[in-house]
Amino acid sequence: MSVYPYIVAAWLLGAGLYGVMSSRNYVHLIICLTVMQASTYVLLLSVGYVSHGKAPIFADIPTNSTVVDPVVQALTLTDVVVEATVVALLLALVVQANKRFNTVDPDAMTRMRE
Amino acid sequence: MTRGRSVTALIGLVLLVGGLAWGATGLYGFGHYHASYGRIVAHASVPDRSATNSVVVTAFDYRAFDTLGEEFILFVSVVGVLVLLRRLRGESGRDEENVAEEDRRASESTRWIGLAAAGPLVVVTVYIVVHGQLTPGGGFQGGVILMSAIAFVAVGGESMVLLRLRRTSRWVEMAESAGAAGFAMIGFGGLIAAGVFFQNFLPKGTSGLLTGGVIPLANIAVGLEVGGALLMVIAELFDQRLRGRRL
Numbered sequence: 001m002s003v004y005p006y007i008v009a010a011w012l013l014g015a016g017l018y019g020v021m022s023s024r025n026y027v028h029l030i031i032c033l034t035v036m037q038a039s040t041y042v043l044l045l046s047v048g049y050v051s052h053g054k055a056p057i058f059a060d061i062p063t064n065s066t067v068v069d070p071v072v073q074a075l076t077l078t079d080v081v082v083e084a085t086v087v088a089l090l091l092a093l094v095v096q097a098n099k100r101f102n103t104v105d106p107d108a109m110t111r112m113r114e
Numbered sequence: 115m116t117r118g119r120s121v122t123a124l125i126g127l128v129l130l131v132g133g134l135a136w137g138a139t140g141l142y143g144f145g146h147y148h149a150s151y152g153r154i155v156a157h158a159s160v161p162d163r164s165a166t167n168s169v170v171v172t173a174f175d176y177r178a179f180d181t182l183g184e185e186f187i188l189f190v191s192v193v194g195v196l197v198l199l200r201r202l203r204g205e206s207g208r209d210e211e212n213v214a215e216e217d218r219r220a221s222e223s224t225r226w227i228g229l230a231a232a233g234p235l236v237v238v239t240v241y242i243v244v245h246g247q248l249t250p251g252g253g254f255q256g257g258v259i260l261m262s263a264i265a266f267v268a269v270g271g272e273s274m275v276l277l278r279l280r281r282t283s284r285w286v287e288m289a290e291s292a293g294a295a296g297f298a299m300i301g302f303g304g305l306i307a308a309g310v311f312f313q314n315f316l317p318k319g320t321s322g323l324l325t326g327g328v329i330p331l332a333n334i335a336v337g338l339e340v341g342g343a344l345l346m347v348i349a350e351l352f353d354q355r356l357r358g359r360r361l
Contacts (some may be wrong), residue, residue: 002144010134017130020124046151048196051145056156058166059249067168069152070159074173078184081340085191090348092198095354 005046012039026104027093030087037083041076048072124249127186133186150217164318165247165326173252174332178312181332185339189294199350224234235263239341245327246333255331257340266344268352283349293339302337 012035019032039045048069054061056070101109141150141168155176163175173181239260246252304313319325 003189005144006138007142012136017127046144048147049145050147055250057170058251059159060166063157063160067156069147069149070156070168070172070361074177074342077169077173077252077254078180081184082187084258084344085188088351089191089194089198091351092195095351096198104336112132 005042009043009046011053012036012042026097026105026106027091030090030094033090034083034087037079040079044072044076044079054059064071066114119306123285129227143336145182162318163247163314163326163329164320165329167249167252169250170246170329170333171251171326174247174329174336175312175326177303178332181336182298182312185294185297185336188339188343189290192290192346195347195350199354209216225270228268231266232263232270235259235266239263240335243337244260244323244330247329248323253336253338254340255341256333257344259349260337260341261344264348270347283346286345286349289338290342293335293337293342296335297332297339303328 016032016034016036016039019035020029023029023032036040044097048071050066053066053068056067058065059066080085098104098110101112103109103112116277154169155172155191159165163171165171165175194284242251242259246256255355301312303313305316307313313327314327316327316331317354318327323330
Protein backbone atom coordinates (compact mmCIF):
# COMPACT_ATOMS: atom_id res chain seq x y z
CA MET A 1 0.00 0.00 0.00
CA SER A 2 1.28 3.38 -1.00
CA VAL A 3 0.32 6.69 0.57
CA TYR A 4 2.18 8.98 -1.85
CA PRO A 5 -0.89 10.12 -3.85
CA TYR A 6 -2.54 11.25 -0.62
CA ILE A 7 0.62 13.07 0.43
CA VAL A 8 0.66 14.85 -2.93
CA ALA A 9 -2.97 15.89 -2.40
CA ALA A 10 -2.25 17.18 1.10
CA TRP A 11 0.84 19.02 -0.16
CA LEU A 12 -1.14 20.74 -2.93
CA LEU A 13 -3.78 21.76 -0.41
CA GLY A 14 -1.15 23.12 1.99
CA ALA A 15 0.82 24.96 -0.69
CA GLY A 16 -2.32 26.53 -2.11
CA LEU A 17 -3.57 27.49 1.33
CA TYR A 18 -0.26 29.17 2.19
CA GLY A 19 -0.52 31.11 -1.04
CA VAL A 20 -4.09 32.20 -0.30
CA MET A 21 -3.19 33.31 3.22
CA SER A 22 -0.03 35.22 2.32
CA SER A 23 -1.21 36.70 -0.96
CA ARG A 24 -0.86 40.43 -1.65
CA ASN A 25 -2.70 40.30 -4.94
CA TYR A 26 -6.20 39.04 -5.65
CA VAL A 27 -5.29 37.51 -9.03
CA HIS A 28 -2.43 35.61 -7.37
CA LEU A 29 -4.85 34.57 -4.63
CA ILE A 30 -7.28 33.11 -7.15
CA ILE A 31 -4.50 31.13 -8.82
CA CYS A 32 -3.55 29.75 -5.39
CA LEU A 33 -7.18 28.77 -4.93
CA THR A 34 -6.99 26.72 -8.14
CA VAL A 35 -3.90 24.97 -6.73
CA MET A 36 -5.96 24.06 -3.65
CA GLN A 37 -8.71 22.75 -5.93
CA ALA A 38 -6.16 20.63 -7.79
CA SER A 39 -5.63 18.71 -4.55
CA THR A 40 -9.24 17.53 -4.68
CA TYR A 41 -8.70 16.10 -8.17
CA VAL A 42 -5.65 14.18 -7.01
CA LEU A 43 -7.51 12.94 -3.94
CA LEU A 44 -10.63 11.86 -5.83
CA LEU A 45 -8.72 10.06 -8.56
CA SER A 46 -6.39 8.30 -6.14
CA VAL A 47 -9.27 7.21 -3.89
CA GLY A 48 -10.92 5.52 -6.87
CA TYR A 49 -7.80 3.78 -8.12
CA VAL A 50 -7.85 -0.01 -8.20
CA SER A 51 -4.54 -1.86 -8.48
CA HIS A 52 -3.77 -2.77 -12.12
CA GLY A 53 -7.11 -1.24 -13.11
CA LYS A 54 -7.53 0.27 -16.54
CA ALA A 55 -9.42 3.43 -17.52
CA PRO A 56 -13.19 2.69 -17.31
CA ILE A 57 -13.66 3.04 -21.07
CA PHE A 58 -14.44 -0.24 -22.78
CA ALA A 59 -13.81 0.90 -26.35
CA ASP A 60 -10.62 -1.16 -26.63
CA ILE A 61 -10.52 -3.44 -23.56
CA PRO A 62 -12.65 -6.52 -22.73
CA THR A 63 -15.84 -5.69 -20.82
CA ASN A 64 -14.90 -7.94 -17.88
CA SER A 65 -11.48 -6.37 -17.21
CA THR A 66 -10.64 -4.66 -13.93
CA VAL A 67 -11.22 -0.92 -14.19
CA VAL A 68 -10.86 2.03 -11.83
CA ASP A 69 -13.96 3.65 -10.36
CA PRO A 70 -15.90 5.78 -12.91
CA VAL A 71 -17.99 7.56 -10.26
CA VAL A 72 -15.07 9.50 -8.78
CA GLN A 73 -13.95 10.38 -12.29
CA ALA A 74 -17.38 11.83 -13.05
CA LEU A 75 -17.14 13.73 -9.74
CA THR A 76 -13.76 15.11 -10.81
CA LEU A 77 -15.36 16.33 -14.01
CA THR A 78 -17.94 18.18 -11.93
CA ASP A 79 -15.16 19.57 -9.80
CA VAL A 80 -13.25 20.95 -12.79
CA VAL A 81 -16.31 22.71 -14.18
CA VAL A 82 -17.24 24.21 -10.84
CA GLU A 83 -13.67 25.44 -10.38
CA ALA A 84 -13.70 27.12 -13.79
CA THR A 85 -16.92 28.96 -13.01
CA VAL A 86 -15.78 29.98 -9.54
CA VAL A 87 -12.56 31.39 -11.01
CA ALA A 88 -14.50 33.32 -13.65
CA LEU A 89 -16.80 34.81 -11.04
CA LEU A 90 -13.92 35.72 -8.71
CA LEU A 91 -11.95 37.34 -11.52
CA ALA A 92 -15.00 39.41 -12.44
CA LEU A 93 -15.19 40.54 -8.80
CA VAL A 94 -11.51 41.49 -8.91
CA VAL A 95 -12.04 43.54 -12.07
CA GLN A 96 -14.84 45.49 -10.40
CA ALA A 97 -12.93 45.89 -7.12
CA ASN A 98 -9.92 47.21 -9.03
CA LYS A 99 -12.12 49.80 -10.73
CA ARG A 100 -13.55 50.89 -7.41
CA PHE A 101 -10.43 50.93 -5.19
CA ASN A 102 -7.70 51.06 -7.85
CA THR A 103 -5.80 48.23 -6.16
CA VAL A 104 -5.81 44.43 -6.10
CA ASP A 105 -4.09 44.11 -2.72
CA PRO A 106 -6.49 42.62 -0.12
CA ASP A 107 -4.86 44.49 2.77
CA ALA A 108 -4.86 47.83 0.98
CA MET A 109 -8.50 47.31 0.11
CA THR A 110 -9.37 46.65 3.74
CA ARG A 111 -7.52 49.79 4.84
CA MET A 112 -9.35 51.84 2.23
CA ARG A 113 -12.71 50.68 3.48
CA GLU A 114 -12.04 51.78 7.03
CA MET B 115 -1.07 40.23 8.36
CA THR B 116 -2.90 41.78 11.27
CA ARG B 117 -3.15 40.07 14.62
CA GLY B 118 -6.81 39.21 14.17
CA ARG B 119 -6.16 37.56 10.87
CA SER B 120 -3.31 35.48 12.29
CA VAL B 121 -5.49 34.19 15.11
CA THR B 122 -8.29 33.31 12.69
CA ALA B 123 -5.82 31.59 10.39
CA LEU B 124 -4.36 29.60 13.28
CA ILE B 125 -7.78 28.34 14.40
CA GLY B 126 -8.64 27.42 10.84
CA LEU B 127 -5.33 25.62 10.32
CA VAL B 128 -5.71 23.56 13.50
CA LEU B 129 -9.23 22.54 12.47
CA LEU B 130 -8.09 21.77 8.92
CA VAL B 131 -5.10 19.64 9.94
CA GLY B 132 -7.21 17.83 12.54
CA GLY B 133 -9.98 17.20 10.03
CA LEU B 134 -7.54 15.96 7.41
CA ALA B 135 -5.81 13.60 9.85
CA TRP B 136 -9.16 12.28 11.05
CA GLY B 137 -10.37 11.81 7.48
CA ALA B 138 -7.15 10.14 6.37
CA THR B 139 -7.67 7.32 8.88
CA GLY B 140 -10.78 6.25 6.95
CA LEU B 141 -9.20 6.23 3.49
CA TYR B 142 -8.84 3.14 1.38
CA GLY B 143 -5.21 2.25 0.75
CA PHE B 144 -4.10 3.42 -2.67
CA GLY B 145 -5.22 0.79 -5.18
CA HIS B 146 -7.39 -1.07 -2.66
CA TYR B 147 -10.66 0.64 -3.44
CA HIS B 148 -13.51 -1.86 -3.15
CA ALA B 149 -16.79 0.00 -3.05
CA SER B 150 -19.24 -1.87 -5.23
CA TYR B 151 -21.23 1.06 -6.68
CA GLY B 152 -18.49 2.15 -9.06
CA ARG B 153 -17.77 -1.42 -10.11
CA ILE B 154 -21.43 -2.12 -10.86
CA VAL B 155 -21.82 1.14 -12.81
CA ALA B 156 -18.65 0.48 -14.81
CA HIS B 157 -19.61 -3.02 -15.82
CA ALA B 158 -23.26 -2.20 -16.48
CA SER B 159 -22.57 0.53 -18.98
CA VAL B 160 -21.79 -1.73 -21.94
CA PRO B 161 -24.55 -4.37 -21.63
CA ASP B 162 -27.10 -1.91 -20.25
CA ARG B 163 -26.52 1.23 -22.34
CA SER B 164 -24.37 0.05 -25.29
CA ALA B 165 -21.95 2.87 -24.42
CA THR B 166 -18.29 2.18 -23.76
CA ASN B 167 -17.30 5.31 -21.83
CA SER B 168 -18.62 4.55 -18.37
CA VAL B 169 -17.54 7.93 -17.00
CA VAL B 170 -19.88 9.69 -19.40
CA VAL B 171 -22.59 7.10 -18.74
CA THR B 172 -22.26 7.86 -15.02
CA ALA B 173 -22.34 11.63 -15.52
CA PHE B 174 -25.15 11.83 -18.07
CA ASP B 175 -27.29 8.82 -17.30
CA TYR B 176 -26.96 7.13 -13.91
CA ARG B 177 -26.10 10.35 -12.08
CA ALA B 178 -27.62 12.81 -14.57
CA PHE B 179 -29.49 14.55 -11.78
CA ASP B 180 -26.20 15.64 -10.21
CA THR B 181 -25.02 16.90 -13.58
CA LEU B 182 -28.20 18.96 -13.86
CA GLY B 183 -27.27 20.72 -10.62
CA GLU B 184 -23.79 21.33 -11.95
CA GLU B 185 -25.25 22.73 -15.16
CA PHE B 186 -27.20 25.26 -13.16
CA ILE B 187 -24.11 26.22 -11.14
CA LEU B 188 -22.42 27.01 -14.45
CA PHE B 189 -25.44 28.91 -15.72
CA VAL B 190 -25.88 30.99 -12.58
CA SER B 191 -22.21 31.87 -12.31
CA VAL B 192 -22.16 33.10 -15.91
CA VAL B 193 -25.16 35.27 -15.10
CA GLY B 194 -23.17 36.51 -12.10
CA VAL B 195 -20.18 37.40 -14.30
CA LEU B 196 -22.42 39.24 -16.75
CA VAL B 197 -24.11 41.20 -13.97
CA LEU B 198 -20.79 42.10 -12.34
CA LEU B 199 -19.15 43.22 -15.58
CA ARG B 200 -22.04 45.15 -17.06
CA ARG B 201 -21.24 48.46 -18.62
CA LEU B 202 -21.39 51.08 -15.90
CA ARG B 203 -22.47 54.65 -16.42
CA GLY B 204 -19.67 56.84 -17.76
CA GLU B 205 -17.98 53.92 -19.47
CA SER B 206 -18.77 54.74 -23.04
CA GLY B 207 -17.12 52.90 -25.87
CA ARG B 208 -14.76 53.81 -28.65
CA ASP B 209 -14.20 50.13 -29.10
CA GLU B 210 -13.02 50.10 -32.72
CA GLU B 211 -10.01 52.33 -32.04
CA ASN B 212 -8.92 50.22 -29.10
CA VAL B 213 -9.43 47.04 -31.07
CA ALA B 214 -7.33 48.36 -33.93
CA GLU B 215 -4.58 49.21 -31.46
CA GLU B 216 -4.88 45.76 -29.94
CA ASP B 217 -4.60 44.11 -33.33
CA ARG B 218 -1.44 45.98 -34.26
CA ARG B 219 0.35 44.38 -31.32
CA ALA B 220 0.15 40.88 -32.80
CA SER B 221 2.88 39.85 -35.22
CA GLU B 222 2.07 38.36 -38.59
CA SER B 223 3.17 34.86 -37.56
CA THR B 224 1.10 34.66 -34.36
CA ARG B 225 -1.85 35.90 -36.36
CA TRP B 226 -1.52 33.15 -38.94
CA ILE B 227 -0.90 30.41 -36.37
CA GLY B 228 -3.87 31.59 -34.32
CA LEU B 229 -6.20 31.57 -37.30
CA ALA B 230 -4.85 28.28 -38.66
CA ALA B 231 -5.44 26.52 -35.33
CA ALA B 232 -8.99 27.79 -34.88
CA GLY B 233 -10.61 25.79 -37.69
CA PRO B 234 -9.18 22.37 -36.77
CA LEU B 235 -10.06 23.03 -33.11
CA VAL B 236 -13.72 23.49 -34.03
CA VAL B 237 -13.61 20.15 -35.87
CA VAL B 238 -12.02 18.53 -32.80
CA THR B 239 -14.83 20.00 -30.69
CA VAL B 240 -17.51 18.32 -32.80
CA TYR B 241 -15.59 15.03 -32.80
CA ILE B 242 -15.10 15.04 -29.02
CA VAL B 243 -18.76 15.87 -28.34
CA VAL B 244 -20.37 13.32 -30.67
CA HIS B 245 -18.03 10.49 -29.60
CA GLY B 246 -18.55 11.28 -25.92
CA GLN B 247 -20.30 8.03 -25.03
CA LEU B 248 -17.71 5.86 -26.79
CA THR B 249 -14.23 7.26 -26.21
CA PRO B 250 -12.78 9.79 -23.72
CA GLY B 251 -14.55 13.09 -24.20
CA GLY B 252 -18.04 14.48 -23.91
CA GLY B 253 -19.92 17.74 -23.67
CA PHE B 254 -17.81 19.43 -21.01
CA GLN B 255 -14.52 18.72 -22.74
CA GLY B 256 -15.91 19.73 -26.12
CA GLY B 257 -17.19 23.04 -24.78
CA VAL B 258 -13.81 23.89 -23.31
CA ILE B 259 -12.04 23.01 -26.58
CA LEU B 260 -14.44 25.29 -28.44
CA MET B 261 -13.47 28.11 -26.11
CA SER B 262 -9.78 27.47 -26.78
CA ALA B 263 -10.49 27.90 -30.50
CA ILE B 264 -11.76 31.40 -29.75
CA ALA B 265 -8.78 32.00 -27.49
CA PHE B 266 -6.49 31.16 -30.42
CA VAL B 267 -8.30 33.74 -32.53
CA ALA B 268 -7.75 36.33 -29.81
CA VAL B 269 -4.06 35.42 -29.43
CA GLY B 270 -3.76 35.80 -33.18
CA GLY B 271 -4.73 39.42 -32.71
CA GLU B 272 -8.10 39.22 -34.40
CA SER B 273 -9.74 41.10 -31.58
CA MET B 274 -12.35 42.43 -33.94
CA VAL B 275 -13.78 38.93 -34.09
CA LEU B 276 -14.18 38.91 -30.32
CA LEU B 277 -15.77 42.33 -30.36
CA ARG B 278 -18.24 41.17 -32.94
CA LEU B 279 -18.87 38.09 -30.83
CA ARG B 280 -19.76 40.32 -27.91
CA ARG B 281 -22.10 42.35 -30.09
CA THR B 282 -23.87 39.20 -31.22
CA SER B 283 -23.76 37.76 -27.74
CA ARG B 284 -27.51 37.27 -27.94
CA TRP B 285 -26.86 34.23 -30.12
CA VAL B 286 -24.23 32.87 -27.78
CA GLU B 287 -26.59 33.48 -24.88
CA MET B 288 -29.34 31.64 -26.70
CA ALA B 289 -27.03 28.70 -27.40
CA GLU B 290 -26.10 28.57 -23.73
CA SER B 291 -29.70 28.75 -22.55
CA ALA B 292 -30.79 26.20 -25.14
CA GLY B 293 -28.09 23.83 -23.90
CA ALA B 294 -29.14 24.21 -20.26
CA ALA B 295 -32.83 23.91 -21.09
CA GLY B 296 -32.19 20.99 -23.44
CA PHE B 297 -30.46 19.02 -20.71
CA ALA B 298 -33.37 19.62 -18.34
CA MET B 299 -35.79 18.67 -21.13
CA ILE B 300 -34.00 15.32 -21.51
CA GLY B 301 -34.75 14.77 -17.83
CA PHE B 302 -38.41 15.64 -18.33
CA GLY B 303 -38.48 13.40 -21.40
CA GLY B 304 -37.58 10.51 -19.14
CA LEU B 305 -40.29 11.59 -16.72
CA ILE B 306 -42.93 11.63 -19.46
CA ALA B 307 -41.85 8.56 -21.43
CA ALA B 308 -40.77 6.26 -18.61
CA GLY B 309 -42.15 7.84 -15.44
CA VAL B 310 -38.76 8.55 -13.88
CA PHE B 311 -36.81 11.82 -14.10
CA PHE B 312 -33.73 11.31 -16.29
CA GLN B 313 -34.71 7.76 -17.15
CA ASN B 314 -32.90 6.82 -20.36
CA PHE B 315 -35.98 6.55 -22.60
CA LEU B 316 -34.49 6.27 -26.10
CA PRO B 317 -33.43 3.02 -27.82
CA LYS B 318 -29.88 2.12 -26.79
CA GLY B 319 -28.65 1.01 -30.21
CA THR B 320 -25.92 -1.52 -30.81
CA SER B 321 -22.82 0.18 -32.17
CA GLY B 322 -21.65 3.47 -33.66
CA LEU B 323 -22.50 7.04 -32.71
CA LEU B 324 -26.19 6.45 -32.00
CA THR B 325 -25.74 4.38 -28.88
CA GLY B 326 -26.49 5.06 -25.26
CA GLY B 327 -30.02 6.41 -25.73
CA VAL B 328 -30.19 9.99 -24.50
CA ILE B 329 -26.47 10.25 -23.75
CA PRO B 330 -25.42 11.69 -27.16
CA LEU B 331 -28.21 14.27 -26.90
CA ALA B 332 -27.12 15.15 -23.38
CA ASN B 333 -23.54 15.54 -24.60
CA ILE B 334 -24.59 17.95 -27.32
CA ALA B 335 -26.76 19.95 -24.91
CA VAL B 336 -23.96 20.21 -22.36
CA GLY B 337 -21.41 21.03 -25.06
CA LEU B 338 -23.58 23.91 -26.24
CA GLU B 339 -24.03 25.19 -22.73
CA VAL B 340 -20.40 24.95 -21.64
CA GLY B 341 -19.12 26.38 -24.93
CA GLY B 342 -21.62 29.24 -24.83
CA ALA B 343 -20.98 29.99 -21.17
CA LEU B 344 -17.21 30.13 -21.55
CA LEU B 345 -17.45 32.21 -24.74
CA MET B 346 -19.58 34.74 -22.90
CA VAL B 347 -17.14 34.93 -20.01
CA ILE B 348 -14.16 35.35 -22.38
CA ALA B 349 -15.96 38.01 -24.40
CA GLU B 350 -16.94 39.94 -21.26
CA LEU B 351 -13.44 39.82 -19.77
CA PHE B 352 -12.00 40.88 -23.12
CA ASP B 353 -14.41 43.78 -23.21
CA GLN B 354 -13.11 44.81 -19.77
CA ARG B 355 -9.59 44.77 -21.14
CA LEU B 356 -10.53 47.20 -23.89
CA ARG B 357 -12.23 49.48 -21.39
CA GLY B 358 -9.36 49.19 -18.95
CA ARG B 359 -6.91 50.58 -21.47
CA ARG B 360 -8.93 53.73 -21.83
CA LEU B 361 -8.99 54.58 -18.14
